[in-house]
Amino acid sequence: MTDPQFFGYGSLVNLQTHDYANPRPATLKGWKRVWQQSKERNVAFLSVLPSADTEIEGLLACVPNGDWAALDLREHQYDRIDVTNAMGQSAPTAVYQGQPAKIADGALTRPFLLSYLDVIIDGFLEHFGEDGVQRFFKTTDRWDTPALNDRQNPIYPRYVQVSPDALDLVDHHLSKLPTVVKQPM
Known part of the structure; x- marks a missing residue:
């Protein structure tokens, strides 16, 4: 039997944040990455939404023996959505989407953490290079979100040391966006 797998599109792309088996680059068609804010968090987070004309890069990795408990706990603010057909996979494949009932509507007033974005971009740089980092910024919506x-x-909470190159790329791409970087309080 083939182990089920998940598609990671944010921090799960950085292999320093987990040890799931057989990670490999992949593309998810029909979805877009988006910054959202939860009614229960003080910061924004990445999620995905269906989007017929969009595709995003990320990593596929196996969930040994179908034991989703640890990953579901890590992604407790998300629903696990079956994307097996969208990814053309034979093994059951899931993506984590922010729980719609917990998403705060309206303008994004809660900032995303720069440390979170740094970890994500470090993973994208490792697996997709500078072009992949550029595609990450291009295929992510709601950059009007402030940054802390x-x-x-x-x-x-899963911050890991990131490369100076990743930090430079984050700063470079954010400088081209309407994002306001705030200083810590």
């Missing part, structure tokens, strides 16, 4: 610069004292 927590680099000196990272708040993101």
Whole structure:
């Protein structure tokens, strides 16, 4: 029997944040990456939404023996959605989407953590190179979200040391966007 797998499109692309088996680059068609804010969190987070004309890059990795418990716990603010057919996979494949009932509507006023974005971009740089980082920024919506610069004292719970190149790319791409980077309080 083939182990089920998940498609990671954010921090799960950075292999320093997990040890799931057989990670490999993949593309998910019919979905887009988006910044959202939860009614239960003080910060914005990445999620995905169906989008017929969009595709995003990320990693596929196996969930040994179909034991989703640890990954479901890590992604507790998300629903696990079956995308087996969308990915053309024979093994059951899932993506995690922010729980719609917990998403706050309206303008994005809660910031995303710069430490979170740094970890994500470090993973994309490793697996997809600088072009992949550029595609990440291009295929992610809601960059009108403010950013909290927590680099000196990272708040993101799965923060790992990232490469100076990843930090430079984050700063470069954010400088081209309407994002307002705030200093920590």
